[in-house]
Structures are given as C-alpha cells and as structure tokens.
Amino acid sequence: MVVFAGQGDARRSMALLWHTPRPEGGRPGPKPGLSVDVIVDTAIAVADSEGMAALSMRAVGERLGRTAMALYTYVPSKSELVDLMYDRALAELPVDYELGAGWRAAVTSWAEDAWAFYLCHPWVLQVSQARPVLGPNEYVMLETALRILRETGLTAGVLRRLVGVLFHFVRAAAQTVAESRQAPAATGMSDEEWWYARSALLEEVAPDFAERFPTLTWLDSEGAYQSEDESVPYLEQEAKETFAAGLAVLLDGIEAAMNRAGVRALP
Amino acid sequence: MVVFAGQGDARRSMALLWHTPRPEGGRPGPKPGLSVDVIVDTAIAVADSEGMAALSMRAVGERLGRTAMALYTYVPSKSELVDLMYDRALAELPVDYELGAGWRAAVTSWAEDAWAFYLCHPWVLQVSQARPVLGPNEYVMLETALRILRETGLTAGVLRRLVGVLFHFVRAAAQTVAESRQAPAATGMSDEEWWYARSALLEEVAPDFAERFPTLTWLDSEGAYQSEDESVPYLEQEAKETFAAGLAVLLDGIEAAMNRAGVRALP
DNA sequence: AAAGTTAGTTTATGCCGTAAGGAGTGGCAA
DNA sequence: TTGCCACTCCTTACGGCATAAACTAACTTT
Structure with a gap:
C-alpha cells in the first residue's frame, strides 16, 4: 500500500518541510515537551528498525513516553509525518561529487x-x-x-x-x-x-x-x-x-x- | 506498505497458484457456493476500481453477498489472495511477439x-x-x-x-x-x-x-x-x-x- | 439414523488513524 | 492579582482492518 502525501493544509505542511520558523514570541500555555524534529527522528527510528508497516502514531508516541494523540499537536496527520520523514532522510545523501574523472x-x-x-x-x-x-x-x-x-x-x-x-x-x-x-x-x-x-x-x-x-x-x-x-x-x-x-x-x-x-x- | 507473499502452508498456496485440482470425489457437507476463481475475480474487480487500499476481505465478501469470514474457507489468508490475484492478472499479457522485425x-x-x-x-x-x-x-x-x-x-x-x-x-x-x-x-x-x-x-x-x-x-x-x-x-x-x-x-x-x-x- | 466433514455465520480480540472533549499550564491584559 | 485564553496532553470513542474461535446447518458416507 502506497502512503500518500498529506492532503491537509498545504501551507502548513510546506512550512514544516522548509522549516520556516513559527512565530514563537512568548506564547501562552505550557512549554512544548516535544518538537517536530524529535518526532520525525523517532518515527524514522521506528521505520528503520521495525519497518514501515510497524510505523504507527501509537508506536512513535510510545517511544517518546506520550500517547498517539499527543503527536497531533505537532504534526497534522500521519501522512504529513511521513513526508517529513522522507525529506529528513534524504538529507543523508552526499551532495558533492568529483567531476574531474568524468x-x-x-x-x-x-x-x-x-x-x-x-x-x-x-x-x-x-x-x-x-x-x-x-x-x-x-x-x-x-x-x-x-x-x-x-x-x-x-x-x-x-x-x-x-x-x-x-x-x-x-x-x-x-x-x-x-x-x-x-x-x-x-x-x-x-x-x-x-x-x-x-x-x-x-x-x-x-x-x-x-x-x-x-x-x-x-x-x-x-x-x-x-x-x-x-x-x-x-x-x-x-x-x-x-x-x-x-x-x-x-x-x-x-x-x-x-x-x-x-x-x-x-x- | 508492501503486501507480502503468503507465509502459510506453502504447498497449499502453490497448489492454488498452479490450479492442481483438489481431490473432489463426492465430498460431504454443503455444496460450495463460491470458488477460488470467483473470489479472485471479485478481488481483482475491487482492486481495479477502488484501488489496493480498498481491498479488504469485507469488501470482497460483500460483493459476493457473504461475510469476510466466508472467504477463509477458500483462501488461507489475504496475502495468498493477493498472490492469486497477481498471477491471474498477469495472464492478460500478450505472449507472442513477432521477431521478424528484429x-x-x-x-x-x-x-x-x-x-x-x-x-x-x-x-x-x-x-x-x-x-x-x-x-x-x-x-x-x-x-x-x-x-x-x-x-x-x-x-x-x-x-x-x-x-x-x-x-x-x-x-x-x-x-x-x-x-x-x-x-x-x-x-x-x-x-x-x-x-x-x-x-x-x-x-x-x-x-x-x-x-x-x-x-x-x-x-x-x-x-x-x-x-x-x-x-x-x-x-x-x-x-x-x-x-x-x-x-x-x-x-x-x-x-x-x-x-x-x-x-x-x-x- | 448416526457420524463426520464442510460452508458459512456470529462473535470477539487487538490493531489502526483520528475526532471530540476535557484537564492542567502559563503568559498577558485588566 | 485575577481572569482569560491559547496551548499541550490526556482519555474516551468510533469505525475500520485481519483473523481466531466457536457455532449452525447442510450434505455424504457408514
């Protein structure tokens, strides 16, 4: 089964992907205990070790000591999370290749x-x-x-x-x-x-x-x-x-x- | 998510794939109302029209006027069904190609x-x-x-x-x-x-x-x-x-x- | 008629994503 | 200081999934 790109608010998902910082100036409410970054990293860890089939919101939340629902304050949906995982992972690829040898x-x-x-x-x-x-x-x-x-x-x-x-x-x-x-x-x-x-x-x-x-x-x-x-x-x-x-x-x-x-x- | 080949009884699944006829001589019990073939055909119809994500045992059963569980008398599991669908579909491919033109x-x-x-x-x-x-x-x-x-x-x-x-x-x-x-x-x-x-x-x-x-x-x-x-x-x-x-x-x-x-x- | 096998049902278990609503937190305006 | 309200995180719940287990009913063989 193919996992599709998120269909939610496109602006928000692009902002997440390109790391445009949220307006952060002294907001009310409790300090966030998590962040999009740690959630994405944890999700990647789950997918790496147990495979995509085992990637569930519950599984990710559990690794972070939270419930599945806690993640939804950071990430609009599972498919957006997958997009973020995808782009984060691609960052590992080398970028510079020597062109001298043809x-x-x-x-x-x-x-x-x-x-x-x-x-x-x-x-x-x-x-x-x-x-x-x-x-x-x-x-x-x-x-x-x-x-x-x-x-x-x-x-x-x-x-x-x-x-x-x-x-x-x-x-x-x-x-x-x-x-x-x-x-x-x-x-x-x-x-x-x-x-x-x-x-x-x-x-x-x-x-x-x-x-x-x-x-x-x-x-x-x-x-x-x-x-x-x-x-x-x-x-x-x-x-x-x-x-x-x-x-x-x-x-x-x-x-x-x-x-x-x-x-x-x-x- | 990738659908895997069935892991059940390998002999049975090979027999299903290669259509080795079951020993059929006058068996007890009610007459089968379905057959592996119609189940596979129906499943393909579901997958063709609503996509793999919508292929569920319930969906297939429903089209046949049965419950999901009824299918399990004919097919060991969903993944075996997928194997059968796969092989059946491949039968549509042409086989003869003119080699005269190179x-x-x-x-x-x-x-x-x-x-x-x-x-x-x-x-x-x-x-x-x-x-x-x-x-x-x-x-x-x-x-x-x-x-x-x-x-x-x-x-x-x-x-x-x-x-x-x-x-x-x-x-x-x-x-x-x-x-x-x-x-x-x-x-x-x-x-x-x-x-x-x-x-x-x-x-x-x-x-x-x-x-x-x-x-x-x-x-x-x-x-x-x-x-x-x-x-x-x-x-x-x-x-x-x-x-x-x-x-x-x-x-x-x-x-x-x-x-x-x-x-x-x-x- | 009894026994045994099979087709199909109902019911139940434990997953899943996520909607809804509630509890506690903490910065800010009054 | 008080009240407000955005915020994080929780519990609960819903409807979906595959499929295990136990059951009923149909049919053939003994």
Whole structure:
C-alpha cells in the first residue's frame, strides 16, 4: 500500500518541510515537551528498525513516553509525518561529487550512494512518488544528479528524461533487494531454505516445466542462475549484480545518445 | 506498505497458484457456493476500481453477498489472495511477439504492453517482488521476455541481467504514472491545480530557490519542463515521455553490449 | 439414523488513524 | 492579582482492518 502525501493544509505542511520558523514570541500555555524534529527522528527510528508497516502514531508516541494523540499537536496527520520523514532522510545523501574523472564515474558513485541509502532506509521506497513531496532535500537530490549529468553536454530536454530514468532504475533495483531482506525476517526462513523448499514444490506442481518454459530452462542449464559468491544470500547477490550491470547498460545508452548528438565526452 | 507473499502452508498456496485440482470425489457437507476463481475475480474487480487500499476481505465478501469470514474457507489468508490475484492478472499479457522485425521492435512492443498492463491494473505494482510469487503466469512473462532478448545473441549470464533491468525499468516507470493518477482522485484536485498551488507556496517558503538550485533553475529556464501536449495531464505526459526515452536509452545500451561482444544484429 | 466433514455465520480480540472533549499550564491584559 | 485564553496532553470513542474461535446447518458416507 502506497502512503500518500498529506492532503491537509498545504501551507502548513510546506512550512514544516522548509522549516520556516513559527512565530514563537512568548506564547501562552505550557512549554512544548516535544518538537517536530524529535518526532520525525523517532518515527524514522521506528521505520528503520521495525519497518514501515510497524510505523504507527501509537508506536512513535510510545517511544517518546506520550500517547498517539499527543503527536497531533505537532504534526497534522500521519501522512504529513511521513513526508517529513522522507525529506529528513534524504538529507543523508552526499551532495558533492568529483567531476574531474568524468561524468560516468560521478554518476556511478551517485547511483551507488543512492542505492546504499535506500537499503539503509528501505521504508523510503514506500513513500509515494506520485506528487513529489517537494521538500528541500528532494530538490537537493535532483540538483545533485542534474549537476553531474549536465557534464554530458546533452540538451536540457534530454537531461530531464535521463534523470527520470536514473531515479526509476535505482529505486526499482533497490526495492527488490529491500523487499528480499524483509521477507526472510518475516517468514523466519533464509533465502536458501525458501528457494529450496519452493523449487521442490515447483517440480511437484509443474512436472512439465521444461516443456512449458524452454528458454528459462535453457538459461538455467547455461548456469546463469549460479551465484559466484556463496557467502552472500542468493537473491541479494543477484540483485546487486543486476544493479551494476543495469547501470552500465544505462550509461552505455547515454553515451550512445551523446555520440548521436555529436557531443564530445571529456577526456 | 508492501503486501507480502503468503507465509502459510506453502504447498497449499502453490497448489492454488498452479490450479492442481483438489481431490473432489463426492465430498460431504454443503455444496460450495463460491470458488477460488470467483473470489479472485471479485478481488481483482475491487482492486481495479477502488484501488489496493480498498481491498479488504469485507469488501470482497460483500460483493459476493457473504461475510469476510466466508472467504477463509477458500483462501488461507489475504496475502495468498493477493498472490492469486497477481498471477491471474498477469495472464492478460500478450505472449507472442513477432521477431521478424528484429529484437528491438519486439522488446519495445513487449515493454509497451507491460506498461499498459500495469496502468490497467495499478495495484499489481504494489505486490511485493521480494520473493517472486512463483505462479505460472509470472514464469510465462519471464519466458516471453527472454525469448525475445535471446535474439540479441548475448550470453545467458548477460541476458539474465538484462531481463532484470528491463523489468525494473518498466515497473518503475509505470509506478510513477499509476500513482500520479491515483493522487488527484484522492485530493480532489487536478494535477494543474495542485502544481499551481504548490509552486506558489514554494516561492513563498523558499524565496532563494534560484541560488540554492542553479541547475534546476537552468533546466527550467531552458523550457525543459514545458509540456508539448496540453490535453494530457502534465505529470502523465512527462512520465510517458520519460518511459519512451528511457527505454530507448536502455536499448541503446544493449546494442552497445552487443557490439562489444562482437554480436551481429539481425538485419 | 448416526457420524463426520464442510460452508458459512456470529462473535470477539487487538490493531489502526483520528475526532471530540476535557484537564492542567502559563503568559498577558485588566 | 485575577481572569482569560491559547496551548499541550490526556482519555474516551468510533469505525475500520485481519483473523481466531466457536457455532449452525447442510450434505455424504457408514
């Protein structure tokens, strides 16, 4: 289930995102015992350690020694809180990339950092991308990627598309791994155990597999599904290699576009 | 929130997925008034029309004139039901692609069909990809893509990666549009209205935008964010072009890999 | 007719987000 | 100093969710 951006008072939520300070001059009433910041941090801690599914207002409140309802004085709703978490988390991403070694090296570093970030905060992948949250750090991320890609010398129109493709790709690749990490914890089975059990069942239930799926069977017989490094869980290794290989393909495609446009890459 | 594959009795869920008939010879008890099939179909209807968030056992039961609990005689749990929905939906995808015009045309058709499919059943994008559902139609989809890509003449190891990249890409691109379609319905605002309101707020809240995000500002000044076709909602148009452009980049990358490997493309 | 299995119901448990209203706090105007 | 009122935080409550448990009623086999 995708978590949507808050629909409440847009002005208030933008103010929260961009940290425009509230008019604070000596207000009546008891001193606030909490703050938006600690609530957001706590919520991130909950999401990091127990996953997005376990993120509830009650859970966050409990960690702070409050009830769920206490949070509503600071944050209009859960979805606004999620927006704030999202933007706060993005602040962790690196911003400076050395462009001396060429755009390709820089894009690769950027993609790897983004990938690592997503795996560090898998819940981020579950925040809807439909309508961008429009927080400052989302813009920083976009700006960073664009600054690197601009080095390719491609036109603005093409660049806009490329950024989209890159983001899509990194997100999707990370998503696969993130989910594959969650799953064994949820089922109490390792990847290997799970695959072993499942493939036994598969033979039982589809004895005509080889005839129905000849190309797949060919791929398997070529050893394409053998992992080289046994120490890393199968699926994760697979996804990481797919990520690296896919990124390379994407960058090759960008180079092709450059050549077509007659752009000369930096030495 | 990601919906996980069922964790119940693996044998039973595989049997349901692959339609191995239950031992049916004259069983005691009342005649079943429902069947797994009608339940799955109804659930898909619910998800198609009201979205994954509205898919509840109650909702499905209600459409069938039963209580939520009645479904549990046919389906072990909600997540198994989601698996079944997923595999059933995938059956809609085309399987035969003309290879005469070359792999590139075929891959493009395949990707466009998959894209259209995802937009037709957006909820599919919310089914976790962590551990493949392993239903028959997921294998069919994989087999189809592989049969086309095999035409490139690349090795099995490379192909395995390419399929992953392609799937990632199509899914992610579709996801953006799918979510952008859901959002306005949820907020009761058109994309244009929303963007207009938000960008006004953005200026209000970040008056130093141009200095903080010079590359973004440059891109904007180049007119990169002007949509050509006004009739299609902005975001959707944007995503569709990003999809087409991204796919082209990807295919260019594949061609580069072929050239490097010394493979000759078909005429 | 009795026994045993199955379909479907009702009821209940424990989660969730959040609306509503009330209690105590503390700065400010009178 | 007193009263006001915005403010924080609480309790309670509502309607939703998945699903466990126990029950009724239908039907086949013994």
